[in-house]
Amino acid sequence: MSLKEVARRAHVSTATVSRVLNGVDVVKNSTRTRVMKAISELNYHPNLHARSLAAGGSRTLGVIVSNLENPFFLDVYRALEADCHAHGYEIVVANTGYRSEQLVASVRLMIGRRVSGLAAIVSEMDHDLIRELLDSRIPVVFYDVGPTRQNITNIRVNYRKGVERIVEHLFALGHAKIAFVGHHSALGPIDERRSALFEALRRQRPSAEVEFFAAEDSLEGGADAARQLLAGRFPATAVICVNDLMAVGVLKQLREQRIRVPEDISVTGFDNITLSRFCFPPLTTVDIPRDRIGHILYAMLCDPEAAIADQREVVIQPEFVIRESTGPARPAARASDPVALAAAKR
């Protein structure tokens, strides 16, 4: 089924069919009707590949994300999608699942598709790949790609500020032994949330103790990390989680081992996804305005008129949100060791 057959059936040239299809030029009304009739009779659907080839481009944005399953991304996506559809853009997404070979494959896929812009929400990307991408001349905006700063357009979140607030809050409540729960890539040398924690600690209370735990970025991962924590000997009174998703996993595991939050131990999240209000107890967390990020992505990639369009870097200021997962530290005592506690209650 092709233009040609439509043209034949409507007794016009392919050029004319193309015209009515795209609503360009002026086409006599009677001709237009004839063409539309042929189109629907033949159940004709233009071949989009041919179209972008001939037109030398298409209104399509690519989005690469490292973990589709984190609702954080979905919220960004929803805002981006709304803007795109409102302006005739399509979106194609690729999920890397934190696998670097998959990231390479996804980047090449997007280049091969000749997307008109690319949003990379991947938090890590090596230099060569960045160069390969940049050389393709596709407009790219990174979200939160660490200190790998080259001449890259980047949307950054001021994690320092967020972490600072969390730590302040926890110290004010008397916590001094803190566990940090991250996913693997959050423990890499370039991870900002973790280094921000280091710094905040060093600045606010160098005497505080921290221990790091890592697992997969998921509910299960959070539970894993909590299990590790409880299996170890570190008597944490508070757990700072790299994001809400893992925090909810931590919450569940603690509950399962009869450890009360926040009475026995405090837990914080990050992102303020919807789930952070629906879990039990609701999480103290840091809000990142995800829909704003989606809109900014659109503006930077598709709307040269936009005020932000030519900025090299946009910094998002997150906001601290206190809910019910944090409370005063238990008085320091031997029996306060989470492990002992868990054991005792079991």
Add this chain to the structure above:
Amino acid sequence: MSLKEVARRAHVSTATVSRVLNGVDVVKNSTRTRVMKAISELNYHPNLHARSLAAGGSRTLGVIVSNLENPFFLDVYRALEADCHAHGYEIVVANTGYRSEQLVASVRLMIGRRVSGLAAIVSEMDHDLIRELLDSRIPVVFYDVGPTRQNITNIRVNYRKGVERIVEHLFALGHAKIAFVGHHSALGPIDERRSALFEALRRQRPSAEVEFFAAEDSLEGGADAARQLLAGRFPATAVICVNDLMAVGVLKQLREQRIRVPEDISVTGFDNITLSRFCFPPLTTVDIPRDRIGHILYAMLCDPEAAIADQREVVIQPEFVIRESTGPARPAARASDPVALAAAKR
């Protein structure tokens, strides 16, 4: 940047470049090396549109889903994606957000892209659109598209069985006044989960009372529905939710109004998404094997060798999972009205 330029730089024909690119035919080693060098020096990436146009197709599956944000879908997707990537297929997804115009647009988009197969996980699709899709000669598998039975390849879940189990369980616990919480499309005339409920009730205990509540398919929607329920005068002792996501929303709202689950009211979900184990209390629900669905989708669309490939319909048998969100009904009494209860405790 095109094949031609690569060819020129490597002093070969475009045909040869194409050969090394696709690893077909035999190419002398020295030539191949020369070509590869040119390719990387030029940072060349084949234009996928041109490729599928010339090749008359591409290994790409389309997936249309009505609610990207329900983790149920993500689980199906993950399995499907694994199979696809393992066999050199790409996936493009479209999200309709339950909007029927968006469904139409997405179907046309997929046809325009000439995907080699399409999975429609949308639960509703009108006849004309189905015909349009079928006429396009693209292999399509529907998941759970209601009784709109034409000559369609469909994966069905035996909801009847699942609902039957839920109802049995609830009756055994002494519940007689039941609220059903669904999203809007789950209250449509063709919805199977709801009609399955009707039937199960009629068969098992015609005297039982039911009332329906609807809201958006999301955590928020679940909370909304619970609010409606509590604002009304129906003294439900159990809430059957159309899926886990909404159930978690219900749980949260009940908790907020100090209504205990399962002591004051029982709640059930459906799907058995991961969250159903991580929420509080863990949900009594019905397991739908989502990864199996993903694999079946792949097999039916891409693997004609597969045993199921030529079946017209596959029926999935779900399994009942009892957890902690259900318990004995409160003794019937005036004070047992959820509304009264909520008010009293507030």
Add this chain to the structure above:
DNA sequence: TTGAAAGCGCTACCAG
């Protein structure tokens, strides 16, 4: 207002 025809970048067939 419409048609003819030259590509867009690639694959695949036919020669050599």
Add this chain to the structure above:
DNA sequence: CTGGTAGCGCTTTCAA
């Protein structure tokens, strides 16, 4: 083993 070349289905001048 390699090159030439005819399309794939569409858009877009250039003429008429």
